[in-house]
Amino acid sequence: MSFTLKTEQVVTELGKIRIVPVLVLNDLTSGLKMCEILAECGLPAAEITFRTQAAESIIRAAAKEFPGLYLGAGTILNTCDLKRAFDAGAKFAVAPGFNPKTVRTAVDSDFAFAPGVCTPSEVEQAMDLGCRFLKFFPAEAAGGTKMLKSIIAPYKHLGVRFMPTGGVTTANVQEYLAIKEVVAVGGTWLGKADDIAAGNWDKIRETVKQAVALKEGK
């Protein structure tokens, strides 16, 4: 059993980027500004969550304006949003939970989709559908790296890969990245909704630069 080519490519790319900002964006202008900061600071990825009306149009515009950014869609809760994300130009999609219908559609259409899991049973259900690229969510609340390592152990030989999110911050990011099966981590700490709304771009820039240093082991 191996990843479909497209998912494998996405896993490889995210494995180079290592930290993916999870963004809740309310309007196109601030969305594009956030993308500009990520591109300029050398953190070329974002998961734009479908928690706002603006998400889809921001992905569409940012994919054109910042072709170097690896853009994904987050909070994809059904097959309709999955299709919207793909059509808008998202290279991958993720969800906080495990919805078999969405997973099946993504696998059938060869679109890289990482459903959220935090139990061995969910890992097995995902793998049964042909999906081995998974979100570990809510990472910290579910037991952090200790829990993740325990979950990985029985499935290591099957090539399962994880993207932990939920409570990941500068304080624990390196601990997660040290786990071989962790492709990348994600988090909202890299662009907090309040800071984006207030236009605190210098503060966001500093946080992003700090994350770049951390992923480089500094």
Ligand SMILES: O=C(O)C(=O)C[C@H](O)[C@H](O)COP(=O)(O)O
């Ligand atoms: O919405 C999704 O698709 C998700 O996978 C969940 C997000 O990754 C977390 O909500 C991020 O959690 P925090 O960084 O603790 O704020």
